[in-house]
Amino acid sequence: MKVWIARDADGGLFMFSCKPKKMGTFFMRENAEEATGLWPLPEKSLPEVTWENSPKEYMVAMDIYELKAQIKKGGVK
Numbered sequence: 001m002k003v004w005i006a007r008d009a010d011g012g013l014f015m016f017s018c019k020p021k022k023m024g025t026f027f028m029r030e031n032a033e034e035a036t037g038l039w040p041l042p043e044k045s046l047p048e049v050t051w052e053n054s055p056k057e058y059m060v061a062m063d064i065y066e067l068k069a070q071i072k073k074g075g076v077k
Contacts, residue, residue, distance in 0.1 A: 001062065004055040005041070005056055005058055006027040006054035007051050008026040012043060013042070014039065019057070
């Protein structure tokens with residue numbers, strides 16, 4: 001899944017489902033009324049993403065599994 005990751009001027013790090021745009025000192029979804037995703041990330045993650053070079057496009061790979069089944073098998077990684 002393609003995502004965009006951007007760091008605000010104050011260091012906040014966010015992942016977006018669509019390319020965000022700079023609005024003053026932070027990033028915002030192009031159309032805030034659209035049902036697109038926005039997720040906060042730990043600020044210490046991805047130090048290569050800076051205010052100056054944001055937003056950056058990434059590919060996210062996910063493993064999807066049933067949580068209940070994993071718990072029965074001895075826990076979640």
